[in-house]
Amino acid sequence: xxxxxxxxxxxxxxxxxxxxxxxxxxxxxxxxxxxxxxxxxxxxxxxxxxxxxxxxxxxxxxxxxxxxxxxxxxxxxxxxxxxxxxxxxxxxxxxxxxxxxxxxxxxxxxxxxxxxxxxxxxxxxxxxxxxxxxxxxxxxxxxxxxxxxxxxxxxxxxxxxxxxxxxxxxxxxxxxxxxxxxxxxxxxxxxxxxxxxxxxxxxxxxxxxxxxxxxxxxxxxxxxxxxxxxxxxxxxxxxxxxxxxxxxxxxxxxxxxxxxxxxxxxxxxxxxxxxxxxxxxxxxxxxxxxxxxxxxxxxxxxxxxxxxxxxxxxxxxxxxxxxxxxxxxxxxxxxx
Amino acid sequence: xxxxxxxxxxxxxxxxxxxxxxxxxxxxxxxxxxxxxxxxxxxxxxxxxxxxxxxxxxxxxxxxxxxxxxxxxxxxxxxxxxxxxxxxxxxxxxxxxxxxxxxxxxxxxxxxxxxxxxxxxxxxxxxxxxxxxxxxxxxxxxxxxxxxxxxxxxxxxxxxxxxxxxxxxxxxxxxxxxxxxxxxxxxxxxxxxxxxxxxxxxxxxxxxxxxxxxxxxxxxxxxxxxxxxxxxxxxxxxxxxxxxxxxxxxxxxxxxxxxxxxxxxxxxxxxxxxxxxxxxxxxxxxxxxxxxxxxxxxxxxxxxxxxxxxxxxxxxxxxxxxxxxxxxxxxxxxxx
DNA sequence: CTGTTAGCGCGTTCAC
DNA sequence: GTGAACGCGCTAACAG
Numbered sequence: 025x026x027x028x029x030x031x032x033x034x035x036x037x038x039x040x041x042x043x044x045x046x047x048x049x050x051x052x053x054x055x056x057x058x059x060x061x062x063x064x065x066x067x068x069x070x071x072x073x074x075x076x077x078x079x080x081x082x083x084x085x086x087x088x089x090x091x092x093x094x095x096x097x098x099x100x101x102x103x104x105x106x107x108x109x110x111x112x113x114x115x116x117x118x119x120x121x122x123x124x125x126x127x128x129x130x131x132x133x134x135x136x137x138x139x140x141x142x143x144x145x146x147x148x149x150x151x152x153x154x155x156x157x158x159x160x161x162x163x164x165x166x167x168x169x170x171x172x173x174x175x176x177x178x179x180x181x182x183x184x185x186x187x188x189x190x191x192x193x194x195x196x197x198x199x200x201x202x203x204x205x206x207x208x209x210x211x212x213x214x215x216x217x218x219x220x221x222x223x224x225x226x227x228x229x230x231x232x233x234x235x236x237x238x239x240x241x242x243x244x245x246x247x248x249x250x251x252x253x254x255x256x257x258x259x260x261x262x263x264x265x266x267x268x269x270x271x272x273x274x275x276x277x278x279x280x281x282x283x284x285x286x287x288x289x290x291x292x293x294x295x296x297x298x299x300x301x302x303x304x305x306x307x308x309x310x311x312x313x314x315x316x317x318x319x320x321x322x323x324x325x326x327x328x329x330x331x332x333x334x335x336x337x338x339x340x341x342x343x344x345x346x347x348x349x350x351x352x353x354x355x356x357x358x359x360x
Numbered sequence: 361x362x363x364x365x366x367x368x369x370x371x372x373x374x375x376x377x378x379x380x381x382x383x384x385x386x387x388x389x390x391x392x393x394x395x396x397x398x399x400x401x402x403x404x405x406x407x408x409x410x411x412x413x414x415x416x417x418x419x420x421x422x423x424x425x426x427x428x429x430x431x432x433x434x435x436x437x438x439x440x441x442x443x444x445x446x447x448x449x450x451x452x453x454x455x456x457x458x459x460x461x462x463x464x465x466x467x468x469x470x471x472x473x474x475x476x477x478x479x480x481x482x483x484x485x486x487x488x489x490x491x492x493x494x495x496x497x498x499x500x501x502x503x504x505x506x507x508x509x510x511x512x513x514x515x516x517x518x519x520x521x522x523x524x525x526x527x528x529x530x531x532x533x534x535x536x537x538x539x540x541x542x543x544x545x546x547x548x549x550x551x552x553x554x555x556x557x558x559x560x561x562x563x564x565x566x567x568x569x570x571x572x573x574x575x576x577x578x579x580x581x582x583x584x585x586x587x588x589x590x591x592x593x594x595x596x597x598x599x600x601x602x603x604x605x606x607x608x609x610x611x612x613x614x615x616x617x618x619x620x621x622x623x624x625x626x627x628x629x630x631x632x633x634x635x636x637x638x639x640x641x642x643x644x645x646x647x648x649x650x651x652x653x654x655x656x657x658x659x660x661x662x663x664x665x666x667x668x669x670x671x672x673x674x675x676x677x678x679x680x681x682x683x684x685x686x687x688x689x690x691x692x693x694x695x696x
Numbered sequence: 697c698t699g700t701t702a703g704c705g706c707g708t709t710c711a712c
Numbered sequence: 713g714t715g716a717a718c719g720c721g722c723t724a725a726c727a728g
Contacts, residue, residue, distance in 0.1 A: 025495075026705055026706080027705070027706070028705080028706095036714080036715085037714070037715050037716080038705085038706080038715095039706095039707080039708095039714070039715060039716080040713085040714060040715075042706070042707065043707095043713090043714085046707095050713060050714090051713070051714085052713060052714090055713080055714085067491050067492060067495050069468065069471045069472050069492065069495070069496075070472055070705090070706080071413075071472065071474065071704090071705055071706070072472040072473050072474075072706090073409055073412045073413045073418065073473065073474055073704090073705080073706090074413050074704070074705035074706035074707090074720090075705080075706050075707070076409045076706090076720095077407075077409045077410050077413050077704085077705080077706070077707090077719095077720050077721070077722085078705075078706045078707040078708075078719080078720055079706080079707050079708080079720085080707095080720070082409065091434075092428055092434035092437060092438065092453075093431050093434040093435060093438070095429050098427075098428035098429040098434070099429060101428060101455075102428065102429070102455065102457075105455065114469060116452055116453075117428075117452075117453045119437075119438065119441065121438075132405065133450060135405050136405050136406055136407065136408040137408050137409065138407065138408075138409055155403050156403060156405065159361075159403050159405070160405075244636065245636050245637065245640040246636065246639075246640060248640075249640055274637075274640070275640055278640045278641060278642050281642040282642060300580065300581050300582065301581065301610075301637070303582075304581040304582060304584075304585055304610070304611055304614045305614060306614050306617040306618060362721055362722085363721070363722070364721080364722095372698080372699085373698070373699050373700080374699095374721090374722080374723095375698075375699065375700080375722095375723075376697090376698060376699075378722070378723060379697095379698085379723095382723095386697060386698090387697070387698085388697060388698085391697080391698085406721090406722080407720090407721055407722070408722090409720090409721080409722090410704090410720070410721030410722040410723085411721075411722050411723070412704090412722090413704045413705070413706085413720090413721080413722070413723090414703080414704050414721075414722045414723040414724075415704085415722080415723055415724075416704070416723095416724095
């Protein structure tokens with residue numbers, strides 16, 4: 025069924041049907057009512073593929089995340105979706121699974137569908153995507169980090185500085201034998217930035233780095249449970265395990281509890297991200313607080329601005345930092 | 361840039377360029393190489409909107425889930441995506457946020473983009489989507505439940521029977537004062553099915569239902585933490601709290617631990633779904649095991665079969681049950 | 697193996 | 713307020 029069919033049925037032209045479906049165009053109220061009624065009765069669904077080809081507007085933006093199974097990214101995606109919906113756009117989600125090659129393939133596949141904007145979660149990108157993005161001439165927003173060389177717009181925070189701040193705060197609490205537990209194979213990722221921040225904070229206090237890694241990203245609770253052994257064999261005198269993320273920290277804590285160890289008395293543990301489990305788990309987990317929803321909202325706002333600006337000249341690159349502050353909780357609160 | 365531009369540059373026709381991009385069509389190897397080289401150099405990205413309009417194949421399937429922030433659904437979506445990718449199709453994800461009206465709007469919006477299949481997470485559907493789906497003439501798969509009146513294909517399990525089985529097993533362990541904790545406003549949802557299963561198991565043992573509800577779906581860890589008070593004020597003699605999901609159960613356990621109560625000695629707790637937290641948390645949580653990935657793979661398989669069958673006549677509706685069995689763990693293991 | 701023709705179903709643009 | 717002609721960029725179907 026096409027617009028033509030609706031039109032013929034009412035003795036009008038397809039163009040009038042098309043206009044009746046856009047709320048802003050001028051159609052006689054009675055005509056519009058008749059059109060909408062016919063559409064309802066016949067169960068007609070417009071073909072947006074044809075519409076997009078003709079109007080050169082696909083009506084959607086694409087977002088790439090490394091994982092859906094992560095409350096942070098899903099919250100960001102949710103907020104982004106709402107922000108874009110307010111501008112009449114849908115959000116198409118792509119999952120890179122922490123794989124740069126997959127990201128590059130996805131970018132290519134998605135650009136073929138002509139998104140009107142694209143949001144990338146900062147991690148090292150395949151260099152081949154840069155010319156593709158440039159040619160697409162659409163707003164690009166990188167989120168969840170502050171990359172050294174941004175592609176265009178950015179909404180995020182420095183994972184390095186955030187982790188450095190957390191470790192500095194823990195050192196100020198009196199900890200010194202702090203061992204870092206992160207993912208393996210994390211070159212050019214947010215995880216690597218966090219590890220660097222840890223190293224910097226340790227160095228600033230005259231302490232050497234104590235690094236352990238386990239599993240490929242994303243770091244899971246199970247990785248954490250196995251990670252405790254890794255940490256203890258490498259650095260048996262560890263006082264505090266600084267984990268790359270909250271779920272990993274939760275796994276370490278669970279492993280301690282299985283051994284009958286009290287956290288933080290026997291061993292302290294910190295995470296990153298302020299996931300729900302960091303607040304609810306017992307003990308509550310010391311972490312870095314991030315507002316994942318805010319990142320999505322800000323990104324949506326920038327895309328909106330970019331659309332408005334496009335009429336004249338492209339919006340100058342926007343770098344929008346969001347807060348990422350240490351939050352000390354029971355998992356590192358020992359009486360000294 | 362269009363195919364025409366590539367073609368002119370090489371002194372061939374656009375059609376040959378088009379064919380060179382499809383691996384199965386017959387083009388001279390040298391021609392194809394030249395085309396691919398030119399495309400690479402110029403950074404040409406085909407316009408799939410035009411391609412879809414012409415070929416009447418959009419190249420994607422749509423999946424609707426109630427929430428992305430749920431490891432189960434994200435795992436299902438991941439497996440489904442892989443299964444479809446093997447058939448050269450992309451997956452478009454829609455988030456209904458446990459809202460039937462939103463689901464209906466999404467179905468309409470997605471059908472306008474002509475998906476080649478649609479996967480719905482079973483929950484009560486808005487009746488208006490049925491005619492829309494029927495007219496679309498595409499495979500429809502409902503997942504994560506066994507609906508009484510399936511739309512077409514189904515991959516799932518009976519949430520009612522699964523919960524009934526779990527409660528029966530717990531009753532067999534010696535529990536009788538079992539209180540159910542689920543979401544409010546869960547009419548026609550998987551949550552309601554689970555509650556019904558609980559009631560049936562209790563009735564079968566000659567016990568009356570003890571029902572509590574808190575929060576709207578999805579049930580979160582925070583809901584669980586608050587839920588303990590709700591349960592105890594309504595049923596102070598509760599021995600075991602049967603929760604609609606694992607995160608809710610984890611919240612209840614955390615609340616117990618904050619009170620200094622030992623689970624399961626002072627109060628036992630069960631969940632549903634076998635989330636990672638149910639295995640890793642201490643104590644491990646008694647639950648119902650579901651293989652979320654299997655649901656995605658099976659759904660992808662059915663869609664594949666439906667495509668193959670379409671040449672002749674549509675595939676007869678497939679109802680594919682997946683296992684959902686009780687798994688008793690420490691959170692309900694008391695010495696009696 | 698390659699080219700030509702003719703749409704796919706809409707929206708833009710103009711005319712009325 | 714409404715209609716007609718045209719084209720968006722690609723591919724199916726056929727011809728060669």
